[in-house]
Amino acid sequence: MFRLLSKQSQAAVVAASAASGFTISSLMTSKEESAVASCENPTVVDQLKEIADRVNSIEKTLGTVQDSKNSIKKAEAYVAPSSNSKAKSGIDVVLGGQWGDEGKGKLVDILSQEYDVCARVAGGSNAGHTIVVDGKKYKFHLLPSGVLNPDATCVIGNGVVIHLPSFLNELDNLANMGVDYKGRVLMSDRAHMVFDFHQEVDGMAESKLGRNKIGTTKKGIGPAYASKISRNGIRIGDLQNFEYFEERFRSLAEATMMAYPGLEIDIEEQLAFYKSIAERVGDMTVDTIQYTNEAYHNGQKILVEGANATMLDIDFGTYPYVTSSNPSIGSVLTGLGVSPNKVSGIYGTVKAYCTRVGEGPFPTEQIPDGPDSIGHHLGTVGAEFGTTTGRQRRCGWLDIPQMQYSVLINGFTAVNLTKLDVLTGLDKIKIGVAYKYNGKYLKSMPACLKSYSAAEVEYEIMEGWTEDISKCKKFEDLPPAAQKYVLRVQELLGVPVRWIGVGAGRDEQIDRGEGWDLK
Ligand code: GDP
Ligand code: IMO
Ligand code: MG
Numbered sequence: 001m002f003r004l005l006s007k008q009s010q011a012a013v014v015a016a017s018a019a020s021g022f023t024i025s026s027l028m029t030s031k032e033e034s035a036v037a038s039c040e041n042p043t044v045v046d047q048l049k050e051i052a053d054r055v056n057s058i059e060k061t062l063g064t065v066q067d068s069k070n071s072i073k074k075a076e077a078y079v080a081p082s083s084n085s086k087a088k089s090g091i092d093v094v095l096g097g098q099w100g101d102e103g104k105g106k107l108v109d110i111l112s113q114e115y116d117v118c119a120r121v122a123g124g125s126n127a128g129h130t131i132v133v134d135g136k137k138y139k140f141h142l143l144p145s146g147v148l149n150p151d152a153t154c155v156i157g158n159g160v161v162i163h164l165p166s167f168l169n170e171l172d173n174l175a176n177m178g179v180d181y182k183g184r185v186l187m188s189d190r191a192h193m194v195f196d197f198h199q200e201v202d203g204m205a206e207s208k209l210g211r212n213k214i215g216t217t218k219k220g221i222g223p224a225y226a227s228k229i230s231r232n233g234i235r236i237g238d239l240q241n242f243e244y245f246e247e248r249f250r251s252l253a254e255a256t257m258m259a260y261p262g263l264e265i266d267i268e269e270q271l272a273f274y275k276s277i278a279e280r281v282g283d284m285t286v287d288t289i290q291y292t293n294e295a296y297h298n299g300q301k302i303l304v305e306g307a308n309a310t311m312l313d314i315d316f317g318t319y320p321y322v323t324s325s326n327p328s329i330g331s332v333l334t335g336l337g338v339s340p341n342k343v344s345g346i347y348g349t350v351k352a353y354c355t356r357v358g359e360g361p362f363p364t365e366q367i368p369d370g371p372d373s374i375g376h377h378l379g380t381v382g383a384e385f386g387t388t389t390g391r392q393r394r395c396g397w398l399d400i401p402q403m404q405y406s407v408l409i410n411g412f413t414a415v416n417l418t419k420l421d422v423l424t425g426l427d428k429i430k431i432g433v434a435y436k437y438n439g440k441y442l443k444s445m446p447a448c449l450k451s452y453s454a455a456e457v458e459y460e461i462m463e464g465w466t467e468d469i470s471k472c473k474k475f476e477d478l479p480p481a482a483q484k485y486v487l488r489v490q491e492l493l494g495v496p497v498r499w500i501g502v503g504a505g506r507d508e509q510i511d512r513g514e515g516w517d518l519k
Contacts, residue, residue, distance in 0.1 A: 092345035096309025099356035103418035105129025116300035118146025121335030127307035128387025158190035159335020189237025215358025289337030321360025348412035364396035418501035
């Protein structure tokens with residue numbers, strides 16, 4: 001039987017058996033051995049067939065061994081080089097301090113020019129980051145905004161859930177806009193996949209909730225994380241072993257159809273699609289844990305772009321009106337596979353006012369009732385429409401108790417105060433400074449939504465300004481009332497406000513630098 005194999009296969013079987021400690025004869029029963037020795041026995045043909053099947057399976061395994069050697073080669077090609085960056089090495093993080101859309105993407109785009117690696121660690125295509133460079137608008141959902149730095153490598157960490165069709169589309173759109181991403185976008189083999197049916201289930205679950213809907217982005221985020229936690233999810237790396245992928249996909253799709261009567265999944269069509277993209281995906285799939293840690297040890301500068309925001313955190317946010325991941329600081333560790341001692345700068349992004357998309361409590365909300373209302377001003381001047389769904393964002397005053405809670409959880413080392421320009425033209429500007437419930441001041445954030453929704457906000461009133469601030473390059477260029485507003489926010493948060501946004505463009509940003517006294 002052994003001699004029936006090609007020379008190459010014989011060598012491979014010997015090598016495999018030596019490596020595994022098996023001998024060829026140890027794979028056969030003594031009956032099979034004698035059958036091989038004398039081919040006269042009428043059952044011999046069947047037995048030979050069985051042996052041939054076993055050997056084929058060894059060859060297949062060897063093929064896999066060879067494949068994984070190739071993929072190791074591929075991964076080796078991705079060994080993180082040493083840093084050329086001027087910035088200090090380490091991991092810095094940009095997080096959303098409120099309910100999302102604070103302008104994280106803009107800061108990441110600006111900062112990433114100094115970083116070697118730019119990473120996403122949580123969420124999925126529910127995020128929407130708009131970047132404006134030289135009047136050109138870029139919209140990212142799954143890609144870190146740092147992709148616009150041609151020298152940066154982008155990493156999608158294991159904590160992210162990826163809808164591959166949208167992701168590949170995003171890459172194609174980027175290429176159409178003249179951005180060369182090839183070879184510098186890497187996906188974690190451990191990141192979970194979002195399937196089309198997860199998105200359908202998201203929509204079905206929302207319809208079922210009716211008036212009590214969450215107001216999700218319908219990008220399948222909750223259902224995909226549910227599959228992950230239920231341990232029947234499928235990971236990006238699984239696609240490189242298509243038999244395994246197919247087996248898991250069939251069982252996940254069937255289980256989902258059983259759970260959602262009326263849901264129809266064309267399993268064969270989906271499998272054909274995933275087979276067709278497996279190679280392209282494989283070229284970008286790596287062990288990002290190893291890659292990122294190696295980059296860190298090689299002195300590379302790593303920037304994490306937070307998606308979503310602290311008040312949407314499944315643990316810390318206004319549950320159940322939250323997303324299904326941990327967009328606060330913890331996800332940097334669990335979504336990238338790095339240790340806490342590697343993290344240095346933690347930059348909280350905060351709008352100079354506040355917005356929220358979707359349902360859920362929003363204590364400082366200002367309903368846009370009429371063209372002269374605050375809600376109308378913030379929504380129209382701030383162009384508050386979602387990047388992902390185009391939905392109108394709810395707007396309100398800056399909420400300090402909410403932000404103090406965010407500071408507590410994330411330990412911000414600096415604040416990026418965005419969209420200060422949107423407050424220009426308001427006669428008076430309010431800041432929510434305390435919550436009261438049943439006439440008593442609240443010391444901490446109420447966990448129960450009933451109490452939170454009933455909390456009253458105490459406001460401080462500040463003078464507004466009318467001067468255009470979009471050309472201000474230094475803090476001192478701002479009108480005195482705008483300076484006062486920034487300093488008061490800083491005082492209330494107890495965190496230095498390092499960056500101040502005065503417009504959507506890359507250059508419409510004040511950087512007060514590091515190392516100055518908070519007072
Ligand atoms: P992200 O999800 O936190 O990245 O924020 P989004 O991109 O969803 O939403 C922020 C919006 O505000 C985008 O359209 C930005 O272009 C815009 N933006 C960011 N910073 C500023 C700023 O300082 N002033 C103004 N006027 N717009 C800004
Ligand atoms: P970026 O990164 C604003 C909100 C949705 C909804 C809730 C749950 O752009 O700041 P999901 O689809 O995640 O299950 O929806 O969370 N949400 C966001 N709102 N910005 C985001 O991301 C958001 N990501 C999720 O509107 O209320
Ligand atoms: Mg956004």
